Amino acid sequence: MIRLMTGRHSLNIHGSIVSIVSFLFWILSALISNSASAASATSPEAADAVEITYEIEVRIDPVAHSIEGRSVIMANSSEELTLVLGRRFGVLSAQVNGTSLGPAASMGKVRAWRVFNEKGLPRRIEVRWRGELTPLDTSLDHAQTLGRDEPASGEAGTFLPDSSGWYPYIAGKLASYRVSIELPPGQRAIVPGRLVEESESADGYRAHFEFLAPTGGIDLMAGPYSVETRTMRGTGGKPIQLRTYFHPQLADLALGYLDSVKGYIDLYESWIGEYPFTEFSVVSSPTPTGFGMPTLTYLGTEVLRLPFIRYTSLGHEVLHNWWGNGVYPDYAHGNWSEGLTTFMADYAYKERENPEAALDMRRGWLRDFAALSSGQDAPLSTFTSRTHGATQIVGYNKSAMVFLMLRDMLGRETFDRALQAFWQDQRFHIASWMDLQRAFEVASGKDLSIFFDQWLTRGGAPVIRIAEAGRAKPGGSAAAGHHRVKVTLEQAEPAYRLSVPVAVRTAGGEEFHTLDLEKTRQVFTLDVSAQPLQVTLDPDLRLFRRLMPDEAPPILRQVMVDRTAATILLPESGDVHSTAGTLAEKLQHRTPTLASGTETPPAVPTLVIGLEEQVDAWLARHRLPARPDVVRGKGSAQAWTVSRPDGVTLAVISARDIASLAALTRPLPHYGRQSYVIFNGSKVIGRGAWPTRAPMVKLD
Numbered sequence: 025m026i027r028l029m030t031g032r033h034s035l036n037i038h039g040s041i042v043s044i045v046s047f048l049f050w051i052l053s054a055l056i057s058n059s060a061s062a063a064s065a066t067s068p069e070a071a072d073a074v075e076i077t078y079e080i081e082v083r084i085d086p087v088a089h090s091i092e093g094r095s096v097i098m099a100n101s102s103e104e105l106t107l108v109l110g111r112r113f114g115v116l117s118a119q120v121n122g123t124s125l126g127p128a129a130s131m132g133k134v135r136a137w138r139v140f141n142e143k144g145l146p147r148r149i150e151v152r153w154r155g156e157l158t159p160l161d162t163s164l165d166h167a168q169t170l171g172r173d174e175p176a177s178g179e180a181g182t183f184l185p186d187s188s189g190w191y192p193y194i195a196g197k198l199a200s201y202r203v204s205i206e207l208p209p210g211q212r213a214i215v216p217g218r219l220v221e222e223s224e225s226a227d228g229y230r231a232h233f234e235f236l237a238p239t240g241g242i243d244l245m246a247g248p249y250s251v252e253t254r255t256m257r258g259t260g261g262k263p264i265q266l267r268t269y270f271h272p273q274l275a276d277l278a279l280g281y282l283d284s285v286k287g288y289i290d291l292y293e294s295w296i297g298e299y300p301f302t303e304f305s306v307v308s309s310p311t312p313t314g315f316g317m318p319t320l321t322y323l324g325t326e327v328l329r330l331p332f333i334r335y336t337s338l339g340h341e342v343l344h345n346w347w348g349n350g351v352y353p354d355y356a357h358g359n360w361s362e363g364l365t366t367f368m369a370d371y372a373y374k375e376r377e378n379p380e381a382a383l384d385m386r387r388g389w390l391r392d393f394a395a396l397s398s399g400q401d402a403p404l405s406t407f408t409s410r411t412h413g414a415t416q417i418v419g420y421n422k423s424a425m426v427f428l429m430l431r432d433m434l435g436r437e438t439f440d441r442a443l444q445a446f447w448q449d450q451r452f453h454i455a456s457w458m459d460l461q462r463a464f465e466v467a468s469g470k471d472l473s474i475f476f477d478q479w480l481t482r483g484g485a486p487v488i489r490i491a492e493a494g495r496a497k498p499g500g501s502a503a504a505g506h507h508r509v510k511v512t513l514e515q516a517e518p519a520y521r522l523s524v525p526v527a528v529r530t531a532g533g534e535e536f537h538t539l540d541l542e543k544t545r546q547v548f549t550l551d552v553s554a555q556p557l558q559v560t561l562d563p564d565l566r567l568f569r570r571l572m573p574d575e576a577p578p579i580l581r582q583v584m585v586d587r588t589a590a591t592i593l594l595p596e597s598g599d600v601h602s603t604a605g606t607l608a609e610k611l612q613h614r615t616p617t618l619a620s621g622t623e624t625p626p627a628v629p630t631l632v633i634g635l636e637e638q639v640d641a642w643l644a645r646h647r648l649p650a651r652p653d654v655v656r657g658k659g660s661a662q663a664w665t666v667s668r669p670d671g672v673t674l675a676v677i678s679a680r681d682i683a684s685l686a687a688l689t690r691p692l693p694h695y696g697r698q699s700y701v702i703f704n705g706s707k708v709i710g711r712g713a714w715p716t717r718a719p720m721v722k723l724d
């Protein structure tokens with residue numbers, strides 16, 4: 025079974041902007057696609073033989089919020105097909121080989137027809153439809169834009185997501201397409217693919233696009249764009265058209281974006297292989313959204329103005345043209361593309377910056393993972409796409425770290441060679457984690473089944489500790505000045521097979537060793553060159569593991585992502601209460617589970633919100649640590665975490681007055697990685713994480 029929506033990737037801007045992909049639609053579509061077509065679509069061969077093509081003509085009027093279209097679908101396959109169109113549109117005619125398709129069945133937001141095979145002939149399906157689009161609402165935030173799955177249109181912009189059913193499509197099938205779009209003068213439109221031709225006259229704008237590789241769906245964007253174009257030469261001199269479709273107020277950013285896109289295409293062509301398309305466009309959106317699709321990325325105007333986007337998210341979205349939109353993940357068996365893209369974009373940029381920046385990113389990932397409650401740390405093989413914070417922590421971060429461990433094990437050269445071969449073999453195919461494993465096995469000549477099996481099918485993470493460490497007598501034949509350390513490592517049952525980095529500090533400096541741990545308790549003897557003083561476990565955090573309490577001091581995100589977290593609002597009613605409630609809801613992306621402020625705090629992670637005096641009184645009453653010195657008396661509002669004596673995390677938000685509390689609603693959700701944040705109004709004036717300590721044993 026394949027995913028029916030496009031290879032659209034939601035962009036991560038601060039880690040807290042969360043996408044909501046319509047699973048309802050996915051499930052519905054999976055139900056109505058018959059099992060025969062679903063099975064054939066999972067084989068890579070199915071992606072090669074183009075069985076379905078769409079020839080779509082649409083006319084859109086953003087002022088009248090209307091769409092009118094005609095589509096001819098050619099199907100070369102002989103099985104029964106399901107034809108789907110959004111229910112909000114009126115069908116003017118629907119025919120297969122000249123015969124009316126009759127009434128459709130209604131299922132949620134879509135209508136569906138079963139299209140039977142007639143004597144095995146290729147089928148020509150023609151549909152004419154017309155309807156209203158939802159007026160564009162620019163006040164929506166990212167999550168709302170994504171969650172709506174509605175075709176929205178207005179003078180400032182039009183976005184017709186594939187999942188809205190804005191054009192008739194065959195469920196469960198990849199298809200190639202040609203799309204002609206007509207708009208009033210001044211408007212420009214784009215869909216993923218090659219811009220074949222365009223024209224503008226007093227009557228309006230027309231553009232014709234084609235996408236000839238089989239793909240999963242079509243998103244359409246339009247707006248009052250000014251377009252900048254630049255041609256670059258890719259591998260072998262192939263011309264690649266780079267464009268910005270920007271609202272006029274962003275015109276001065278266009279050249280910078282074009283430069284950056286060229287840089288990323290050069291980088292990934294030399295690293296992986298030829299860019300698979302003929303263009304790449306950066307398209308601005310009037311709503312604060314972020315998507316990646318084949319050949320383009322669609323970003324909110326405010327997002328595009330953020331200076332770091334060009335250096336982070338843009339590269340991630342360009343890379344998705346290889347991983348995700350060039351090779352399609354086999355969603356039924358887990359989406360590997362977000363982890364690999366995070367590793368080769370976001371993480372790679374940190375590595376290029378300096379080792380400290382890369383370490384910071386790994387530490388952030390492991391801390392976020394430590395903040396998950398059990399049950400949220402699902403196996404990687406179950407990740408399909410990001411729906412909330414917890415799925416990102418697994419599907420993006422854990423996955424990226426698995427690729428890091430694999431590269432540490434195989435070496436950079438072998439690792440890159442495997443990816444290049446994977447790209448050569450799987451371009452425009454559906455590929456699974458198994459296919460990736462095979463590519464790495466062929467390149468390295470190693471059996472990697474245990475590695476992939478434990479990291480993909482097991483939830484959670486290994487917990488490793490140094491059970492004992494001590495000096496040992498060197499062997500009888502050892503030369504003078506020779507020293508030995510005995511280290512006993514322990515891990516929980518069932519044992520992972522791990523290469524555990526260990527640092528031994530000696531009188532002569534730091535020495536690094538890798539211990540091959542495969543049992544729950546194992547003793548290692550290490551030769552070192554000077555008097556050993558101290559042994560530290562995985563000091564650079566290169567291993568995906570559950571951090572020890574000292575390594576993972578509490579951060580604000582714990583009460584944000586943990587579904588069991590409780591919230592205490594001080595006081596129990598009134599204006600402050602409702603402002604605090606709104607803040608809690610923003611932080612947790614759900615209706616908070618309220619607990620009483622007068623009773624003993626519950627035994628689950630707890631968020632406490634109130635004004636200064638109330639918060640201080642509450643902490644004192646429950647014999648909890650008072651406001652920490654680092655935040656005391658500073659700014660108009662403060663948030664900090666406390667690890668309670670029973671190990672449970674408490675996050676406290678305290679404001680001087682109701683206005684200072686209300687000012688946190690927008691910025692605070694972006695600071696989940698912090699242990700404390702100090703605000704003046706909505707401006708952050710101080711923040712940080714409580715200090716950490718790697719698991720270490722001093723030798724006496």
Ligand SMILES: [Zn+2]
Binds near residue numbers: 033034340344362365
């Ligand atoms: Zn992505």
